[in-house]
Amino acid sequence: MIAALLAASLHAAALAAPSACTPIPGVAALWKDDIRYVVVGEMHGTTETPAAFADLVCAARAQGPVTVALEFSEGMQPMLDAFMAAESEPAARAILAAYPHGPFVHHDGRGSVAILDMLLRLRAMKRETPDLKIVAFAPDSPRVRGFSQSYSELDMGHRLATAARKAPENRMLVLVGNIHAQRKTIESYNLTPAVVHLPSAEVVSLYVVPQGGTAWNCGGDACGANPLPETYDAAARGVIVQPYGNGAFDGVLALGPTTASEPAKP
Template structure:
């Protein structure tokens, strides 16, 4: 049944609608492509999914996500689910379905992105999800630099487990930096900076204003000010912030995406889409 579904989906698979410049990004030789995220938006996960879609058309892909490593088996089961409804329900057993998971990494848009990965696999592409966030990595009394080191190790495991696959990493924009950030001295070298430089290419998410669901003084829609050309769109290659990143992903002003756990189900348990 799954094979028939895959053949049907492959025959009608729509274009990836990857951002402008994604072709140049995917033509690069690096095995690890890191895309920064400003958690809690609709547009950034959608853009990342579109890049993954284009990459999956070219060859095997492992998607490394800033999600708990303890959910690795759950994600594997979700990706193997026979229907989209079953995949959604499986994802919701984890952090996505926890009402206390209120930061932007557990948004409705992120869940939809994950279901997009399922659709790609169902259509016959070689794609796997690798959550890499260590659950107990902070050392008591030590600063965030240790956390960044743990994250880098978790990302590296994605390449170790599937060495023939390109690794596309979706992680908070600060962790996507290759060099330290004076505003956050306790971060030390961010996660991407611990990865082999010759095999790692990173994109900064352009701040172009709009909203995001985040937890600051309280959790909810937050409005941000734009600091980048509001008309820019797509993947723009070239060093950013003195080499902290290798390029920019510009999606335009963003809109907030609330936690998936707060949203009603959109697919019935009997759907086979």
């Protein structure tokens, strides 16, 4: 009993360490008992969103077991598992550097320095909290002629639901592009996003609102740091649970003006 209490005390101390989490205003609104999926819809290629997502995961651990779902190809799962289990940070970095496919090779903002930093933080959290799960949920299957992007979205939703069923006691935190995170059909694209396929009452979907700054992405003939618009109050910060985008999102995550994060592998 004493050993168990000591272990619990050490676990609690790790979660309470000042360096463990950077508090995000308003985050307590996400931890309702009936919410299974907390979805963060981002513009890929910023420094701030992956860091804030790691802080959300860090805070969620204090509420119960957590599954982290990342918009990586499901074929990356064995590499992610090896990365998380590596004995040292250099070994983890080497495992990722050796992987020949995915966003760290074909750059779209999901293979950025900031994403690598986030993965390293998740790895550190998993060493403190062994029941933390990290899953890749983007489908590997190529698009079939005559089947629209909505079928890929359906596959994404199915993979998220499958991961949830495998760990039914876990709250799932999802980091995904903001198109996939919307809660209703996008009429202009005739697209049914992934989140629409999840049980509506179990989801909180947040939009990382543009507040100016830059993101690393590819546009036209060049890839690099490109400006983002300022469509939301640049002074706002934190989680604001209030319908946004005519009901496309349950709320927003306001991080302020962003900075572009370059590819981890140039």
